[in-house]
Amino acid sequence: MSLKAGIVGLPNVGKSTIFNALTEAGAQSENYPFCTIDPNVGIVPVPDRRLKIIENHINTQEVIPTAVEIVDIAGLVRGASKGEGLGNKFLANIREVNAILHVVRCFDDENIVHVEGDVDPIRDVEIIETELALADLQTVEGRLEKARRAAKSQDKTEIARVAALEKVEAGLSDGVPARRIELTDNERELIFDCHLLTAKPVLYIANVEDDDLEGNHPHVAALRERATGEQSGVVVVCGAIEAELAELADDEQQEMLEGLGIEEPALNVLVREAYRLLGLQSFFTAGEKEVRAWTIPVGATAPEAAGVIHTDFQKKFIRAEVYTVADLEEHGDEAGIRSAGKMRLEGKTYVVEDGDIMHIRHGA
Numbered sequence: 001m002s003l004k005a006g007i008v009g010l011p012n013v014g015k016s017t018i019f020n021a022l023t024e025a026g027a028q029s030e031n032y033p034f035c036t037i038d039p040n041v042g043i044v045p046v047p048d049r050r051l052k053i054i055e056n057h058i059n060t061q062e063v064i065p066t067a068v069e070i071v072d073i074a075g076l077v078r079g080a081s082k083g084e085g086l087g088n089k090f091l092a093n094i095r096e097v098n099a100i101l102h103v104v105r106c107f108d109d110e111n112i113v114h115v116e117g118d119v120d121p122i123r124d125v126e127i128i129e130t131e132l133a134l135a136d137l138q139t140v141e142g143r144l145e146k147a148r149r150a151a152k153s154q155d156k157t158e159i160a161r162v163a164a165l166e167k168v169e170a171g172l173s174d175g176v177p178a179r180r181i182e183l184t185d186n187e188r189e190l191i192f193d194c195h196l197l198t199a200k201p202v203l204y205i206a207n208v209e210d211d212d213l214e215g216n217h218p219h220v221a222a223l224r225e226r227a228t229g230e231q232s233g234v235v236v237v238c239g240a241i242e243a244e245l246a247e248l249a250d251d252e253q254q255e256m257l258e259g260l261g262i263e264e265p266a267l268n269v270l271v272r273e274a275y276r277l278l279g280l281q282s283f284f285t286a287g288e289k290e291v292r293a294w295t296i297p298v299g300a301t302a303p304e305a306a307g308v309i310h311t312d313f314q315k316k317f318i319r320a321e322v323y324t325v326a327d328l329e330e331h332g333d334e335a336g337i338r339s340a341g342k343m344r345l346e347g348k349t350y351v352v353e354d355g356d357i358m359h360i361r362h363g364a
Contacts, residue, residue: 003295004069005274006097007205010124011115013105014207014239019072021239022267024246040072046275047268048282048293050325050355057328058286066282066293068274071097091135095195099277100202101270102128106219107209121223125204129177132197137172139194140165161190172198180230201277204234205270210241213262235273237266281354284325285309302350306360316363320346322356 009015023042045065055063073093094100104121105114144165150158164187171181177198183191204227206220215224215236227234245253245265257264275295282293283305296305302322307314322344323337331337352358 003099003275003278003280004071004097005099005101005203005277006071006073006094007101007103008073008094008128009103010105010127012112013103013124015103016072017239017243018103018205018207018237018267018270019070021242021246022070022271024243042070043067044070044271046271046282046293047264048272050282050284051291051293053325053329054284054286054291054357057333058288058291060286060288060291062290064290064292066275066295068271070101073097091197094132094197094200098200099274100200101205101274102202103205103207104223106206106215106217106223107212109209119219121206121219122226125223125226129198130175133172133175133177136178136194136196136198137169139196140169140172140191143191143194144169157190160186163187164190165194168194168196177230202230202232203270203273203277204232206234206236207239208236210238212236213238213241213260213266233273233277235266235270237270242267281352283352283354283356283358285359286357296352298354300352301348302346302352302358302360303348305352305358306362309360313360313362317348318361318363320350320361321359322346322350324353324357325355328357 007015007019019040019042022044045067048065051063051065071093102125104124105119106121108119144162147158147161147165151162164183167183167187168178168181168191172178178196179199179201204223206215206223208215208217208220212220213236215221215234220234220236224234241260242265245256246267248256253265279298280295281298283296285292285294294305294308296308302320303314303317306317306320323334323342327337327340327342328334331340331342334343337343
């Protein structure tokens with residue numbers, strides 16, 4: 001399972017600077033087969049310190065992190081839902097992603113013109129939300145018309161679909177994104193084929209100046225308040241600094257981070273938060289050939305995790321040998337873990353925990 005996240009924002013908010021920094025950092029990641037799929041898509045490794053801990057205790061040839069796919073989506077302007085600017089391309093691209101990384105300008109700089117004339121994070125957020133909601137309304141209205149015709153035959157499924165669509169239509173008309181409209185699982189399934197843009201989870205990226213790395217500016221405070229109200233998150237990033245960090249060798253990067261008084265690039269936090277946004281977690285496999293992180297949904301069972309490695313492993317799953325990174329740190333290696341009785345045997349109903357290290361046993 002992979003995460004595909006789209007970076008969106010108004011023109012001149014630093015969106016492409018952050019995308020370029022992410023992909024440049026990905027290109028320099030050791031032991032990772034970085035690739036750029038096309039000029040506006042990149043694969044970025046998910047930073048995970050646990051991989052280094054595992055490597056320190058298990059001799060291996062290669063370390064492979066899990067990754068996210070990041071799409072730099074065309075800048076949006078007012079009227080995008082009606083095809084203004086690159087609106088049609090914007091809407092088509094955003095339909096294909098699982099999550100939205102919304103870059104919001106939270107710095108004042110008279111040398112960088114704002115498309116709306118001045119800096120106002122909440123207005124900027126609302127411009128994009130409005131365009132997405134208008135596009136969703138067009139989709140829902142078209143789907144509702146078909147569902148109402150189908151419901152005339154008294155088909156129970158279509159009658160239920162009409163009710164669900166009418167609920168979403170009312171919410172969107174009131175300015176409520178689809179992700180915040182209360183729907184049952186069945187209702188969500190009935191409208192799934194609408195692929196609503198405002199149903200996608202959102203993480204806000206507050207792009208700040210280099211003297212506000214903690215995000216103390218009132219612009220950031222306003223964005224945080226907005227995000228809290230809609231149960232979204234905010235990551236503070238200085239695009240200019242991250243772009244510079246991404247081009248440095250590891251030792252130079254560490255020196256710059258120490259000079260700035262921060263532990264790691266903000267982009268590391270951003271990638272991890274994007275990864276969590278969809279309720280994803282990692283488990284690890286470890287051996288002489290490779291130490292590798294794998295992506296699974298929170299709540300996945302051991303057979304489902306095995307299926308991420310290979311579909312046959314899920315079908316022929318027998319059991320999993322499981323231990324933790326903490327076990328490895330305490331006992332030194334797998335032999336020590338076994339001697340201490342900490343190597344667990346788990347069956348088909350086991351729910352995998354974030355950070356589990358697993359050996360999958362399966363039939364031939």
